Amino acid sequence: MESPDSFLPLAPAQFHVLVALTDGDLHGYAIMQAVEESSGGVVKMGPATLYGTLKRLVDAGLAEELARRPARDDDQRRRYYRLTALGQKVCLAEADRLAALVRVTRSNLRPRLS
Amino acid sequence: MTGHARTYRALVRLYPSGFRREYRDDLVQAFCDLLARDGAARAWGRTAVDLSVTVPRYRLETIMTSATTTFALQLTIAALTLGAVLSYLTGVYPGVALLLLVLAIAIAVSQRSRLARAVREPDPDRRRRLLRLAASLFGLCIVGSAAMFVELSGDEQWHGGKLVAYNAFFFATLLGAVGTLVAGLRTPRQPMTPGRTVAA
Numbered sequence: 172m173e174s175p176d177s178f179l180p181l182a183p184a185q186f187h188v189l190v191a192l193t194d195g196d197l198h199g200y201a202i203m204q205a206v207e208e209s210s211g212g213v214v215k216m217g218p219a220t221l222y223g224t225l226k227r228l229v230d231a232g233l234a235e236e237l238a239r240r241p242a243r244d245d246d247q248r249r250r251y252y253r254l255t256a257l258g259q260k261v262c263l264a265e266a267d268r269l270a271a272l273v274r275v276t277r278s279n280l281r282p283r284l285s
Numbered sequence: 286m287t288g289h290a291r292t293y294r295a296l297v298r299l300y301p302s303g304f305r306r307e308y309r310d311d312l313v314q315a316f317c318d319l320l321a322r323d324g325a326a327r328a329w330g331r332t333a334v335d336l337s338v339t340v341p342r343y344r345l346e347t348i349m350t351s352a353t354t355t356f357a358l359q360l361t362i363a364a365l366t367l368g369a370v371l372s373y374l375t376g377v378y379p380g381v382a383l384l385l386l387v388l389a390i391a392i393a394v395s396q397r398s399r400l401a402r403a404v405r406e407p408d409p410d411r412r413r414r415l416l417r418l419a420a421s422l423f424g425l426c427i428v429g430s431a432a433m434f435v436e437l438s439g440d441e442q443w444h445g446g447k448l449v450a451y452n453a454f455f456f457a458t459l460l461g462a463v464g465t466l467v468a469g470l471r472t473p474r475q476p477m478t479p480g481r482t483v484a485a
Contacts, residue, residue: 199311200318217335218315219300222308223343250311 175260178231179268184224187214189233189254189262196237198249199225225252233258289325290317293332299340301347355403356414358396365389 181189191197191205202225203216216224228234229252237251254262286294293316297309319328365385372382393400408414 200315203315203319215331217331217339218312218319219308219335219339219343221315222311223304223339226304226307248310248314 173232173257175257175264178233178261179265181261181265182224183214184216184220185228185233186262186265187216188221188224188228189258189265192234192252192254192258193262196251196253198251200249202252228252228258233261287317287320289320289329296336299336301343303347304343355399356408356411358392358399359403360418362389362393365392 187206187210188202190209191202194205197205199218199221203218203221206214206216206221225234229236232255234252235255237253240247240249240251290313294309294313297305297312316328316332319331322328323331366389369382369385369389372378372385
């Protein structure tokens, strides 16, 4: 298995989709909604951006398509996606990387601006 | 299906065929969901931006695949080497022969990992790429031949045997172009890599 660090830094759209999938298995439109919600409405993905990103994540082995639909949803036309074990590690590694950047930014700028 | 959905479904045809085949229904479904939630104006606003960004991007990505780039590299190295050999053999500008050879070696050395990978994993679309290249070259030949034919047909020196020979060359090129295109069309396309699916 490839090292999670070899995938970093992730493209913002990929990270947003991975973060959305940390909440559970979702179909495309639910991912769009989750991304919009988690970004406070700042990131609004269009359909092709979403599915292009999902294709990259699936090809890279970070997400996978479920062959069967979860029982709670009766719409058999929708395809559901979930994080793979590698996808979880990569998502966490990217979050750690961004957290380290946030720490540096805060420690450098907060004293000056406060 | 509403008129909006039908319009978007038609616009999805702008995407590369592989992406379209795999995601057309999902794209339309997501658009319909947006339409139901946000209304036509906002759904189209978001989708228009999405189309304008992703159509050229996905088209470009399809053209500039790794295999295409490697193929172009191999061709460049081959063309430079051939140019160097011809320059040397014909005695035209020996300095140019050396320069072309140095360029070919520099490209091969700087891209050695990509070229080595191409040797280990042969490009399954190589034949199709070669046929496309040959078709392009034949196309150029036809355009050039036609232009020269028009230019020379009024010249008295080109009547008789020379003009017949020239016509033969022109039609042989045309035949070659058609043959190459037909062969290219008959070459089966590589299927798209399927997405990974797992049991729920």
